[in-house]
Amino acid sequence: MAPAPGAEGMEQQSFADVMVLRPTGRIDLDTTPPLQARLLPLAEQPGCKVVVDFAGVSYISSSGLRALMLGAKAAKGTSGKLLVCNLNPTVAEIFRISRFNLVVGVMPDLPAALAALSPAAAAAYPGG
């Protein structure tokens, strides 16, 4: 399925019943609002299954972590699930310091994230 561009150029793509967001560059005070604007409506859907793919993200500050936290709270409140994947070493270190693995599930890559959420999504992934 061809990816649809999200707000501020952020890619958003669905694999069966899982929605994948692909922010790029820095997630900081300036660039967090577009991510949050895309993430929260998805996370507030009952039973949502959302992955934020960090493959294109260079780093995330506390502003971005707050957006993820709000997304995780929203998903938990609607019996949904939020995962992240493809953290680079810098982002992984931020997660480690913040113990954010306790807030959102961290998966090594997108196929693993899709498989954790939905067999249909895993099957829909090219090569899956």
Add this chain to the structure above:
Amino acid sequence: MNDGGSRTAGLTLANRPEEVGRAVAAVRDFALAAGLTPEAANALALAVDEAVSNIICHAGLAGGEDAIHIEAMADEAGVAIAVADRGAAFNPLEQAVAAPRGGPEERTVGGLGIHLMRNLVDRLDYRREGEWNRLILRQDRRKAACGAPGGP
């Protein structure tokens, strides 16, 4: 950042969120040029992100092109970045910030930036000088790339 060939450099920022990225890039470049490892330089730049973001969000500064001053200094011990602003007096070192723990239902919104700052650099110092807040973030040199600050 204009360094004139010496081991010091300066940068002024406007009180706008989009200035954070400029500060981060400049600090990272200065730290790498000064010989810090990429991991140490990244961590220092991220800490500066948190410091600058905190000022923009909470210092109550008026808009202006020279609202935040950044001074970078390098010596044999490492790199120090001074972040100065004329906002309300605020010492991040005196803020009681609980260590993050628990799942999303247990987390609060505030305090994470200060926690990150404290854990990304080797030393933080604060001074109130007249009407200026002055936060100094120091990152030591490491003999070899050994992962993130505080790591093995």
